[in-house]
Amino acid sequence: xxxxxxxxxxxxxxxxxxxxxxxxxxxxxxxxxxxxxxxxxxxxxxxxxxxxxxxxxxxxxxxxxxxxxxxxxxxxxxxxxxxxxxxxxxxxxxxxxxxxxxxxxxxxxxxxxxxxxxxxxxxxxxxxxxxxxxxxxxxxxxxxxxxxxxxxxxxxxxxxxxxxxxxxxxxxxxxxxxxxxxxxxxxxxxxxxxxxxxxxxxxxxxxxxxxxxxxxxxxxxxxxxxxxxxxxxxxxxxxxxxxxxxxxxxxxxxxxxxxxxxxxxxxxxxxxxxxxxxxxxxxxxxxxxxxxxxxxxxxxxxxxxxxxxxxxxxxxxxx
Numbered sequence: 001x002x003x004x005x006x007x008x009x010x011x012x013x014x015x016x017x018x019x020x021x022x023x024x025x026x027x028x029x030x031x032x033x034x035x036x037x038x039x040x041x042x043x044x045x046x047x048x049x050x051x052x053x054x055x056x057x058x059x060x061x062x063x064x065x066x067x068x069x070x071x072x073x074x075x076x077x078x079x080x081x082x083x084x085x086x087x088x089x090x091x092x093x094x095x096x097x098x099x100x101x102x103x104x105x106x107x108x109x110x111x112x113x114x115x116x117x118x119x120x121x122x123x124x125x126x127x128x129x130x131x132x133x134x135x136x137x138x139x140x141x142x143x144x145x146x147x148x149x150x151x152x153x154x155x156x157x158x159x160x161x162x163x164x165x166x167x168x169x170x171x172x173x174x175x176x177x178x179x180x181x182x183x184x185x186x187x188x189x190x191x192x193x194x195x196x197x198x199x200x201x202x203x204x205x206x207x208x209x210x211x212x213x214x215x216x217x218x219x220x221x222x223x224x225x226x227x228x229x230x231x232x233x234x235x236x237x238x239x240x241x242x243x244x245x246x247x248x249x250x251x252x253x254x255x256x257x258x259x260x261x262x263x264x265x266x267x268x269x270x271x272x273x274x275x276x277x278x279x280x281x282x283x284x285x286x287x288x289x290x291x292x293x294x295x296x297x298x299x300x301x302x303x304x305x306x307x308x309x310x311x312x313x314x315x316x317x318x319x
Contacts, residue, residue, distance in 0.1 A: 001028040001240035002290030003229030010231070010238035011246065013289055019265050024251055024273030025283065028240045029296050030232050031276035033191055036199030037225045044207040049248060050233050051222030052186055058084045059220030062182030065093045066117070066189035066206060068226055071100040073190070077226070081105065090182070092175045094120065095192075108175045112165040115196060121205045123161035123169075124176035125212055126153045133180035135214030143211050185215035187223045194225070242273030284311040292317075 001013045010028075017026040038048030045051065052060075057080045070078040082105075085091065093106035094117065102109045112120050128134055129150060139146050162169040179185050187210055193202045207223050215221040227233055239246035249255040256268040274282060280293055280303060297303050307313065 001026060001235055003029055003227070003232040003235050004290045005231060005235060007231065007234040007238055009290070010235040010240050014239040014246065015263065018245075018259075018268055019263060022267070022269060024242045024269045024271065025279060026240050026273065027242055027276040027279055028235045029229070029276065029291060030227070030236050031241070032296060033195065033229075034225060034227065034232065034236070037194045037203045039200045040203035041207060041223065041225075044204060044211070045216065045223060047248065048225075049237065050224045050226075051216070052220065052224050054080065056219045057081065057186060057188075060084055060182075060184045060186035061087075061089045061220075062179050062185045063089060063091045064179055064185060064187040064206075064209075065091060065095075065101065065106070066187060066202075067095050067192040068188050068190040069095065069097075069099040069101045070188070071105055074226055077188070078105065090178050092179060108171065108178065110165075110167045110171060110175055112167050115198070116165040117193060117202045118198065118205050119161050119164040120167060120172065121209050122153060122156050123158055123165070123172050124179070125149075125209055126156040126158065127173050127176040128180045128212060129153060131177060131180070133177065134212050138214030138216075139212070142214075142217065149208060149212070179209070179215075180213045182213075182215070184218060184220035185210065185213055186221055187215070188226055189224070190226045242275055281306050286310060286312075287314045287316070289316045 001010055005013065014026045017023060034048065041048045054077065057077065061084070063081055063084070068074070070081060081091065090107045091105055092108045092110065093102055094110045094112055095102060096112060096114045098111065102111070110120060158169055162172070187206050189203070189206065193199070196202060210216050210221070210223050216223070236244070237247065243251050245251060245255045245259055249258065251270065251272050253270050256270045260266060260268050277297065280286070280297065293303065294300055
């Protein structure tokens with residue numbers, strides 16, 4: 001499957017795979033681009049999916065844009081942020097580049113050195129604790145491991161963080177207090193932050209920031225991956241993953257029975273299928289819809305040799 005398909009296309013594709021082919025061997029490139037984020041968000045937030053619906057984005061009164069150039073890459077979401085700003089919302093933006101978002105949308109631009117996100121957010125969380133701005137009620141009732149986080153943050157040297165990130169300490173402090181004092185803080189990030197070799201850690205520390213301030217589980221708040229392609233979120237929601245049926249219902253007996261009743265069929269597969277990379281290298285029969293593995297998979301030369309040996313490949317695409 002592909003991130004470039006509509007929700008309807010993605011739903012039909014995974015249903016065809018499971019009902020007609022009798023297998024959970026269905027995947028899309030979210031397996032490659034979103035896996036670092038999902039590895040962080042599922043343990044921290046309970047789900048790797050976007051936590052704030054698009055209409056609810058406008059309810060936020062503080063946005064934390066982590067390396068996402070909204071004005072040039074997500075114009076429709078940008079309009080929602082502008083509407084929130086018109087009602088007084090603040091925008092914090094972390095990006096080494098001085099993009100259009102930095103120039104025209106951000107109230108606070110933290111122009112950090114590339115790869116220093118963890119140092120920056122650790123400093124912000126340390127300041128929030130020092131100022132007593134953490135959401136104590138939320139932490140006590142909704143989180144675990146706070147004492148360990150506090151002990152770790154007690155070792156943060158703010159002057160050292162300033163030197164590592166290249167961001168003036170007063171700007172870090174301003175951003176920390178602005179985000180912590182907001183009623184509904186919304187974090188939006190994109191692939192630039194998660195596709196580092198420490199991508200999972202980057203996403204995890206943003207989740208920790210949100211939980212520390214209680215910016216989760218209410219409209220307009222949360223930690224949200226904007227994905228790299230037009231329907232990266234929808235294809236996952238529709239079930240184009242070998243471990244999930246639609247709605248992120250994990251593959252197993254219970255989910256299979258649920259969809260057998262919903263679809264009026266029998267004997268849906270109950271075991272996880274093969275992941276994206278393994279599918280390309282191990283499955284001799286491939287049906288590729290709207291995707292181009294030769295553009296997204298590492299070691300393209302080796303993949304080309306493997307695909308040339310496949311028994312049968314169908315490519316369904318307009319290009």
